[in-house]
Amino acid sequence: MPTYLIKGASVVGAAPTDLLVRDGVVVETGRGLDAAGAVTVDADGLVALPGLVDLHTHLREPGREDAETVESGSRAAALGGYTAVFAMANTSPVADTAGVVEQVWRLGREAGLVDVQPIGAVTVGLAGEHLAELGAMASSAAGVRIFSDDGFCVADPRLMRRALEYVKAFDGIIAQHAEEPRLTEGAQMHEGEISTRLGLTGWPAVAEEAIIARDVLLTEHVGSRLHVCHVSTAGSVEVLRQAKARGIRVTAEVTPHHLLLTDERAVSYDPVFKVNPPLRTAADVTALRAALVEGVIDVVATDHAPHGVEDKECEWAYARPGMLGLETALSIVLDVLGPQWDLIAERMSRSPARIAGLAGHGVDPAPGVPANLTLVDPTARRTVEPAELASRSRNTPYAGMTLPGRVVATFLRGEPTVLDGKAVR
Numbered sequence: 301m302p303t304y305l306i307k308g309a310s311v312v313g314a315a316p317t318d319l320l321v322r323d324g325v326v327v328e329t330g331r332g333l334d335a336a337g338a339v340t341v342d343a344d345g346l347v348a349l350p351g352l353v354d355l356h357t358h359l360r361e362p363g364r365e366d367a368e369t370v371e372s373g374s375r376a377a378a379l380g381g382y383t384a385v386f387a388m389a390n391t392s393p394v395a396d397t398a399g400v401v402e403q404v405w406r407l408g409r410e411a412g413l414v415d416v417q418p419i420g421a422v423t424v425g426l427a428g429e430h431l432a433e434l435g436a437m438a439s440s441a442a443g444v445r446i447f448s449d450d451g452f453c454v455a456d457p458r459l460m461r462r463a464l465e466y467v468k469a470f471d472g473i474i475a476q477h478a479e480e481p482r483l484t485e486g487a488q489m490h491e492g493e494i495s496t497r498l499g500l501t502g503w504p505a506v507a508e509e510a511i512i513a514r515d516v517l518l519t520e521h522v523g524s525r526l527h528v529c530h531v532s533t534a535g536s537v538e539v540l541r542q543a544k545a546r547g548i549r550v551t552a553e554v555t556p557h558h559l560l561l562t563d564e565r566a567v568s569y570d571p572v573f574k575v576n577p578p579l580r581t582a583a584d585v586t587a588l589r590a591a592l593v594e595g596v597i598d599v600v601a602t603d604h605a606p607h608g609v610e611d612k613e614c615e616w617a618y619a620r621p622g623m624l625g626l627e628t629a630l631s632i633v634l635d636v637l638g639p640q641w642d643l644i645a646e647r648m649s650r651s652p653a654r655i656a657g658l659a660g661h662g663v664d665p666a667p668g669v670p671a672n673l674t675l676v677d678p679t680a681r682r683t684v685e686p687a688e689l690a691s692r693s694r695n696t697p698y699a700g701m702t703l704p705g706r707v708v709a710t711f712l713r714g715e716p717t718v719l720d721g722k723a724v725r
């Protein structure tokens with residue numbers, strides 16, 4: 301493995317320094333470093349961040365390799381500045397056994413572009429009736445610690461309680477897709493003024509908030525850990541704020557699209573804007589941004605949800621919900637938060653790594669630290685061209701938009717996965 305000398309990078313926004321990377325580790329930092337035989341990477345004007353960690357990615361393999369594979373999703377992730385992604389369990393077959401999570405984990409290792417950490421299903425087949433083999437998945441080679449039925453809510457309170465109890469044995473986490481199904485039957489978009497005007501069935505904010513309220517209380521009762529997926533409403537933020545103030549062990553994520561886009565987009569009837577939970581109001585966006593800054597929301601997670609054209613280029617009502625996220629997340633967050641590098645590193649790398657207990661990731665580049673890092677050009681602007689994305693799918697809601705920031709290089713354990721803005725493999 302070659303030695304890399306990264307010249308003049310601003311580590312999380314600090315004064316420029318050189319980083320010497322050898323055998324997968326940052327071995328030295330400081331100005332004017334020299335190393336015979338090292339490959340030099342010019343990082344003048346670039347910001348070095350700890351490699352980003354995504355707690356919520358859909359990779360579609362096994363089952364829908366036409367929409368994404370572990371390898372194509374890994375490449376999209378690396379290009380987005382990620383060094384680790386957590387792969388959701390709603391594949392086909394569902395990742396509800398040790399066999400399937402090990403398969404996904406192995407495919408991730410073979411692709412070798414990011415660390416792919418499988419999330420196990422909470423219930424068999426995501427059907428919400430019987431607990432899956434949580435213990436077997438936890439003790440498998442994949443070492444699963446996060447479980448989620450994402451795409452579906454674990455709606456049965458007794459089952460949710462059992463799941464929270466079960467994962468305590470190995471300090472696991474239940475990541476809940478908070479959606480009371482009886483309140484969202486037939487829902488097509490956020491329930492509000494615009495859904496009324498368009499005549500589309502609404503998905504009310506309370507369907508999310510009621511489940512979060514129930515689950516934080518269950519979590520407190522059981523003394524377990526809860527993570528709330530894709531928080532989308534101002535009311536959810538208030539429930540989370542109270543739960544955290546009470547000392548309940550709950551963490552939460554928000555997606556880039558819920559930080560930027562509103563339900564106004566549905567007026568176009570373009571299904572690229574159909575997503576679950578739905579895009580909400582401008583007031584919700586404002587509350588989510590504030591909660592992210594304050595720390596009531598711990599992390600930005602992409603909910604990267606690739607879908608093929610037949611599932612997206614159709615009538616709104618027939619389209620599958622979900623949008624791409626990995627290759628644009630950092631730019632959206634930079635757009636929303638501005639160049640607050642420490643905050644960005646915290647919400648997109650350190651905090652998700654800490655929540656997941658993921659060793660070697662989420663640590664700022666410094667001597668002795670595994671070289672999982674990304675180099676970002678903060679002054680570059682780029683226009684999103686769907687055809688240029690590494691994902692196998694094209695369902696980005698940002699097509700044609702010019703966004704700030706560009707990932708120039710990503711290193712996974714000292715090996716570049718992206719150089720000069722291009723995937724190495």
Ligand SMILES: NC(=O)N[C@@H](CC(=O)O)C(=O)O
Pocket residue numbers: 358390450451452477574575576577603605606620621622623
């Ligand atoms: N977030 C989405 O809109 N879609 C997700 C699953 C889901 O939550 O419905 C997907 O897997 O496509």
